[in-house]
Amino acid sequence: MELELRHLRTVRAIADAGSLTRAATALGLAQPALSAQLKRIERALGGELFERGRHGVRATALGELVLERTRIVLPAVTELQQEAARFARTPRASAxxxxxxxxxxxxxxxxxxxxxxxxxxxxxxxxxxxxxxxxxxxxxxxxxxxxxxxxxxxxxxxxxxxxxxxxxxxxxxxxxxxxxxxxxxxxxxxxxxxxxxxxxxxxxxxxxxxxxxxxxxxxxxxxxxxxxxxxxxxxxxxxxxxxxxxxxxxxxxxxxxxxxxxxxxxxxxxxxxxxxxxxxxxxxxxxxxxxxxxxxxxxxxxxxxxxxxxxxxxx
Structure with a gap:
């Protein structure tokens, strides 16, 4: 599986929610579906991203690395989308x-x-x-x-x-x-x-x-x-x-x-x-x-x- 932006957004959502249950609700998914998606993401990245516990999830060292990158990549992509939209709507001359x-x-x-x-x-x-x-x-x-x-x-x-x-x-x-x-x-x-x-x-x-x-x-x-x-x-x-x-x-x-x-x-x-x-x-x-x-x-x-x-x- 190739890693996609939606996978990074999923990892970010799990970290922000602090549990798979709350993250599933925020993403509009069933918890089993989110758990299965997280496992596929972890296989693609080569290791576990979160430790599961009674009180929720906590990022592993690998998870912290991935989350640090999402703080850079996701805002950059959002900014790119906004700039592209502005460019597409802007007349190319003084017309x-x-x-x-x-x-x-x-x-x-x-x-x-x-x-x-x-x-x-x-x-x-x-x-x-x-x-x-x-x-x-x-x-x-x-x-x-x-x-x-x-x-x-x-x-x-x-x-x-x-x-x-x-x-x-x-x-x-x-x-x-x-x-x-x-x-x-x-x-x-x-x-x-x-x-x-x-x-x-x-x-x-x-x-x-x-x-x-x-x-x-x-x-x-x-x-x-x-x-x-x-x-x-x-x-x-x-x-x-x-x-x-x-x-x-x-x-x-x-x-x-x-x-x-x-x-x-x-x-x-x-x-x-x-x-x-x-x-x-x-x-x-x-x-x-x-x-x-x-x-x-x-x-x-x-x-x-x-x-x-x-x-x-x-x-």
Whole structure:
């Protein structure tokens, strides 16, 4: 019998379970079938891998040697499979750029910039409220680049092998109906909104906790928070149901205004991510440069953000 990867996984499962009975259950096998398979593996390797006892199994010296090799071989094979899947899903030239992003104006602005910067490329997009989901899609080779973000200085979304570069850091603004008592104020203290209900777009990170902490520092506990999609968030603000939390680059919408919070208690860091082994360096540099330029253009279209930048330039 030739040794196969499935045999190494079986040996690993027996060692992890500590007994043939538990290993058989984990592998979905009958114990006699697992025992017979282990004997065939031991014959192929030239000796016993486990000592059987009343309280389970314990690896022999040969078993320890084999297990040590499985700790190297099995992860390496898994990594190979993942890299192969990414390679198979990745266009072999700049014929297609697959972009992912959280909801907001930056993704559309980046697509617009890339249309001029890389005119021969076909650009596709995928949106998600989940930064972790976008990170997973990068790791699996289903996206080439992803626009995501973090609250303040929090770590970027996980997934091994990903590269994240900062595009810009924005203050978090509040979104008010035009008729709100504070709608014309240049800046608003968070404490002035203590009696309001709130709305924001959901996310995986710590933004909700950071908002609650900022409210506590301002001397109050926020009332109800609606976590919903962008269109519903705008509607809730328009009808006066809630105050919205948004990035400073959020575009104007009928019946609402966006205003900065005094002291900038919350910030949002825009990031561009990709897998280290997928796009070439020139493509990554091009997309990053265009993402930064797209952010500048989006920021310039917001009167409230432009005024805030002018007031805080150099601070």
């Amino acid at each position: 297609c750029l697959r972009l992912g992003g959280t909801h907001g104006p930056l993704l559309g602005a980046l697509v617009d910039r890339l249309a001029d910067a890389v005119p021969d490329a076909r650009v596709t997009t995928c949106t998600s409220w989940s930064e972790r989901q976008l990170a997973d899609q990068l790791a699996e080779g289903r996206l080439d680049f992803a626009l995501a973000g973090t609250c303040g200085s929090a770590a970027p979304p996980g997934a091994e092998g990903l590269v994240w570069r900062e595009i810009a850091v924005d203050p978090v603004f509040v979104m008010l109906p035009e008729g709100h008592a504070r709608a014309t104020a240049p800046e608003i203290a968070l404490s002035e909104l203590a009696d309001e209900e709130w709305a924001c777009v959901p996310g995986d990170g710590c933004f909700g906790d950071c908002f609650t902490a900022a409210c506590a520092r301002a001397g109050f506990t926020p009332h109800r928070m609606y976590e919903t999609d962008t269109s519903s968030l705008v509607h809730l603000v328009q009808v006066g149901r809630a105050i919205g939390l948004c990035r400073a680059t959020f575009p104007a919408a009928p019946g609402i205004v966006t205003r900065p919070l005094s002291g900038t208690p919350l910030a949002w860091r825009h990031l561009l991510g990709w897998h280290a082994g997928t796009p070439d360096a020139d493509t990554a540099a091009t997309v990053l440069a265009q993402a930064r330029a797209a952010h500048t253009r989006v920021a310039a279209r917001s009167d409230s953000y432009t005024a805030w930048l002018a007031a805080h330039r150099g601070s």
